[in-house]
Structures are given as structure tokens and as C-alpha cells.
Amino acid sequence: MFELLERVAGEEPGRAAVVTHTVSRSYGELLADARRVAAALTREGVGRLAVVDHEAPFVVPLLAGAALAGVEVTQYPPVEPDEVRDLLARLGHDVLVTDRADLSGLGARVLATHELLATDPAPSGPLPVDRPHLVLTTGTTGAPRGVRHDWSRLVRGTSRVAPAPGQRWLLAYGLHQFAGLQVLLHVLAAGATLVAPAPRRPREGLAAMRELGVTHASATPTYWRFLVAEMRSDGGPVPALRQVTLGGEAVPGPLLDVVRSTFAGASVSQVYAASEFGSTGSMRDGRPGLSVDVLDRGDDADVDMRVVDGELWIRSRTGMLGYHGEPPVDADGWRATGDLVEVDGDRVLFRGRTSEIINVGGVKVHPLPIEERVAAVPGVDMARVHGRPNAMTGAIVALEVVPSRGVDLEALRSDLRSACADLPAAARPRSIRFVDTVDTTGSKIVRSHA
Amino acid sequence: MSTSPEDVRRTVVEFLTLIEKLPEGFADDTPLYADGAGLDSLETAELSATLEDVHGSDPYATGDMPQTLGDIQAFFAAGS
Numbered sequence: 001m002f003e004l005l006e007r008v009a010g011e012e013p014g015r016a017a018v019v020t021h022t023v024s025r026s027y028g029e030l031l032a033d034a035r036r037v038a039a040a041l042t043r044e045g046v047g048r049l050a051v052v053d054h055e056a057p058f059v060v061p062l063l064a065g066a067a068l069a070g071v072e073v074t075q076y077p078p079v080e081p082d083e084v085r086d087l088l089a090r091l092g093h094d095v096l097v098t099d100r101a102d103l104s105g106l107g108a109r110v111l112a113t114h115e116l117l118a119t120d121p122a123p124s125g126p127l128p129v130d131r132p133h134l135v136l137t138t139g140t141t142g143a144p145r146g147v148r149h150d151w152s153r154l155v156r157g158t159s160r161v162a163p164a165p166g167q168r169w170l171l172a173y174g175l176h177q178f179a180g181l182q183v184l185l186h187v188l189a190a191g192a193t194l195v196a197p198a199p200r201r202p203r204e205g206l207a208a209m210r211e212l213g214v215t216h217a218s219a220t221p222t223y224w225r226f227l228v229a230e231m232r233s234d235g236g237p238v239p240a241l242r243q244v245t246l247g248g249e250a251v252p253g254p255l256l257d258v259v260r261s262t263f264a265g266a267s268v269s270q271v272y273a274a275s276e277f278g279s280t281g282s283m284r285d286g287r288p289g290l291s292v293d294v295l296d297r298g299d300d301a302d303v304d305m306r307v308v309d310g311e312l313w314i315r316s317r318t319g320m321l322g323y324h325g326e327p328p329v330d331a332d333g334w335r336a337t338g339d340l341v342e343v344d345g346d347r348v349l350f351r352g353r354t355s356e357i358i359n360v361g362g363v364k365v366h367p368l369p370i371e372e373r374v375a376a377v378p379g380v381d382m383a384r385v386h387g388r389p390n391a392m393t394g395a396i397v398a399l400e401v402v403p404s405r406g407v408d409l410e411a412l413r414s415d416l417r418s419a420c421a422d423l424p425a426a427a428r429p430r431s432i433r434f435v436d437t438v439d440t441t442g443s444k445i446v447r448s449h450a
Numbered sequence: 451m452s453t454s455p456e457d458v459r460r461t462v463v464e465f466l467t468l469i470e471k472l473p474e475g476f477a478d479d480t481p482l483y484a485d486g487a488g489l490d491s492l493e494t495a496e497l498s499a500t501l502e503d504v505h506g507s508d509p510y511a512t513g514d515m516p517q518t519l520g521d522i523q524a525f526f527a528a529g530s
Contacts, residue, residue: 361491391510392495417468430496431503 001151002064003127004158004188005031015165016193018056019212025057027191030064035121037065042122044111048072048134049095052084052103053113056196059175060184061117062097063133067151070128074136074146075176081106091134091146091324134324135178137275146324147178147275153331154181156302157279157318158189167192167243168212172205172219178275179248183218192216202226209239218245218271221255222382222438228262229381233405238262245282247271250339250350250368253288254376260286277335278318280305289341289349311354312337340366358387358395363426365397370420370427374399377419379407384438388431399429400438409434453505453526461504462519465497478520486518 005027008015013028025033041049051062051073059075066073076087085106088096096108097116104110131151136144169187171194173180187194197208206227208214219227224246231238244259244266251270260268268286273279280303283290290305297304302317315334322328329335340351352366359365367385374383381402388398403412413432420428451457459478466472471487473480480486482494489497494510501508501522509516509525516522 361495388499390495390498391513392491392498396492396495396499398499425490425492428492430492431499433503 001155001185001188002034002067004155004185005034005060005064008188008191011191012165015191017188018060018194018196019168020055020057020196020198021208021212023057025060030057030061032121033061033117034064034068035123036119037061037116038068039122040111040116040119041066041069041071043119044095046071046095046111048093049074049097049111050084050088050091050093050108051075051113052078052096052098052100054078054174054176055198056171056175056184056194058099058113058117060194062113063175063184065116067131067133068122068127070130070132072132072134074134075174077136077144077174077176087136087144090143135181135275136176138177148321148324148328149278150321153318153321154185154278155189157182158185161186161189164190164192166215168195168215169193170205170208170214170217170219171196172200172202172217172223173248174200179218179220179273182271182273182279202230206230206234206236206239209241210237214239215241216243216245217241218247220248221246221251222249224259225255225382228258229402229404231262241266244268245271247273250352251288252368252372252375254372256286256288274337276320277303277314277316277337278320280314280316287347289344289347292343292346292348294348295343305348306334307341307343307348308336310340310342310351312339312341312348356386358385358397360387360395360397360426361393363424365424365427367397370397370399370423370429373419373423374401374416374429377412377415379404379412379415382438385429390430393426396430397427398431398433400433400435402437403434451504455523455527458501458505458523458526459519461501462497462522465500469493469496476519478523479518481517482519483517 009027009031014026016024017027017030018025053059063073074091076084081102084103088106088108094108096103097111097113099113133149133151134146135149136146167190169183169192171183195208195212195214197204202223241263244263247270269282269284271282294305296306304315306313313334313336317332321331338354340354341348342351352368356367357364370385371383374380381404384400386398387395390396416432466487473487482489498508498510509522
């Protein structure tokens, strides 16, 4: 990604690269910072490191500088010291880059971020052949895993991004998440501006949209649901977005309708990507799922997909090299995604994750179609379908609903039952709870446990 | 809600009414399954979840298979 930064800085060094409510950093400034980081890491003899700073104006040059120096970086999520200690042990990191005062004494050598950025810049030179990067999975189905990438493969996925210096993209993900990196790479490839509020909750995202001139935004369906609910609640103006992108989870059709009607002037697209297989491009037709055109593209395609026993498989030339601590995988080989799909006419529709299937008395139930149906009931702001342990059937389908403000809950309960009445008996929610919020991890709904 | 026989009865009657399986003359000794209320396994699972939600525990979760409302009331009366 250093090369993307360098290219734009060469064209227009003063162009804004990263903007927050308090600071604006240009491409030229970030490039200089990246060279400082590269010089410092080379001087310190660092080969691998973990980063626990989360403000984009610091993280972007850290990532770029490490790439320039051929140093593998892993950005940790914003967690407490005990969890940082666990991650250090699990990932074998002995160097920690941070300005946090509570992370000394964890057994790792600490390099202060501000000191790395105060070093004399490294001179220009060729990029190293190997530019490793390690991304953590969100851990929605267990402990986070380290996914090994190389920047050359990741940057390859941006080769078709057109220059768009006027775009201002919201950073709704953390840069420790693969989706956040995808947004960053897209912004740098387009020579656009990254708007990075902190923290990255929908409320702050909405404020950034209104106050910092965001024109484009990519986030999970869960994030968009919260953001729309937040906007309805505060009654403020609808941000003038030109592009709304959803990804990271299956996108329910009713939510697409809500987003389209709310942001009437925006193009709406979906992206399908994961830490393991990278980005597969976007769907811009506003319909749920993927076009069947993504299937069986042939060996020449950078990304190809096929359906095997109801599960989507992918071959990607921008995907991972393997998991940390495990043997390398065939980087260009086929991999199961864990996403259950169904080919319906000209679409590949998502039905849930293999890990989310609810076994109701031996009947396999996919939560997503139920969630979609429930989310379309008036008075429902958000819904989560999950398996609830039950002595009679092993599990039952349980439904958690965040109701709209002022809704008659008993009437809503009746409407929910009616909406699900024609589902197969095992798929009908047998437990309905009204809640203030639903469980999320990394802005994704957690369905895999009760 | 308490686990008094009256409250437990109210929960079970409301549940049977909701799923439209409340038999005429439903009494404490009316069978919950087959020729009584006719609950199937999924409806029984739902009753189990409802009892847990409303009263904090339920006999099915402990391995019991109550046959009547009276059995359910007895479970709660025993202090389970």
C-alpha cells in the first residue's frame, strides 16, 4: 500500500488523505511519516510487530512504513491489557507499537508510536519483494485467527479502481479489520480522502457524514440498520451520500429497500469479501445476493466462485497465504467460504453461515431467511435469529427484536408470529424477546450462540 | 412472575390460547398431548421456553415430561 500512497503524493502532495474531527493529514505528510516509520523499524531491527493504536492518522503511516521496510504488522483490536497479552502470546509477537501507557509490562518490547514518527525519513528505494501483513479475523465463531497476506496481492485487488480524488469515504470499520483495510486500499487507489471518526460507532459515523462531508460509505448491514435508526431518532438531516456500500454479512433485501429509500441520491452496492479470500468485487444492481455471473469464470479470472453442496467456494489471486502458525495454503487454490447459498434464477442468495445452522430436532434451519422476514415487519428496527438450547428438541429457533420506539409490543408479537406462520414448523421462532440491542462482534450480528 | 398454581395456570392457558390449542373445559388433569391439548414436540419445546421465560425454570429442562398442567404446577410447588 506504500506504493499507492507514494503515487498520489507524487501527483498532489497536499491532497487530504485522512481526516478526523480534529486533524487532517495530506498524502505528502503521510508518505513522509511512512518513510520515518520504515527508517525506525530498520534501525531497530524489527521483523514482526503488533500495533495497538487505532487512530487512522497514525495507523496508515505505520502500515505503509512497515510495508516499505518489509516488516509484518498485525493491528490488534482496541482491547484491554489482558487480551493484548493473550494475543501477543498466541501470535508470537515480541514487539508492540503503541502510545498507550497501560501496555508496558506485558512481556513485549514497546516502541512508542510518536517516537517512530519522529525519526529521520528513510531514503527512496525499491519496495522489498516480500511485504507481509497479518490480519486478525473478527472472531465471530471463536478466538481471532491471524490471516497471512502480502501487500502485493492485496494491492492487486485495487487495480481496477478509477481515480476519484473528490470522494470522501467514511471509515466505519477498524483498520484492524480486513474490511477496514479494504476501504483504506480503495481510498488510496482512488486518491480519495478517508474520513475516520473515533470511535467508529454508527452515531459517530452519522456525525462524520454530516460534518466532514462524507460522500461514500461502506459498512455492515448491522451498522446501516443502527445508523438509520439513529437518524430517525435524532430527526437530523439525511447525509448527502453518493455511494452506500454494504458488506461483511449477508444483506437482507428489506434492508436494501430501506437504505435505497433513505439515501435516495446514492448508488447502493454490496461487496463480498473476507479476511481469507480478499475482495471479490461489488454488486451494483441493488438486488440481494450475487449475480450468477460470478460463478465458473474460468482459470484466467482473478476471482472465481462455485457452489459445492450448498456452500460457496472461492479461488482468489488476492487472497491469503495461510493462517499464522499453520502450513501455507495453496494461495491460488479453491477454498470453502463457510457461506451457505442457494442459486435462485439469476442470483446466488445467501442463506447463512455453516456455523449458524440451528439444529431443531434434527431439522437444519438457516437463520437468515427468518431474520429477513422478521426485519420486514413494521415496528422492527433490528432482529437476530439464533438457536436457543431446549431439552425437547436440542434447540429451538429464538428471535430477539429491537422494537421501534413507541410500538405496541403485544401487537408486534402477534405480527411477528403471523409473519412466520407459513414457515416450516421447525423454522418458526418459538421464543420471542424484545431487547434494547442485539449482540454484535465487529459490527456483525452474532448468531452462532444462544 | 410467581410460581403459584394460579400464575402457572395463567401462563399455560395463555400459551395454549396463543397457539389455538386450548381445549374446551381445560383442567389441571387434561392431558397436554395427544387427545388432550394435542401439543406436538415443537409446541412442547415452545411451552418449555415460555415457562422458563415467565417463571425462571421449567420441568422439561430438568428431564421431566409433565403430562398435565397439574404436573407442571406440582413441579413449581416442589420449589424447583
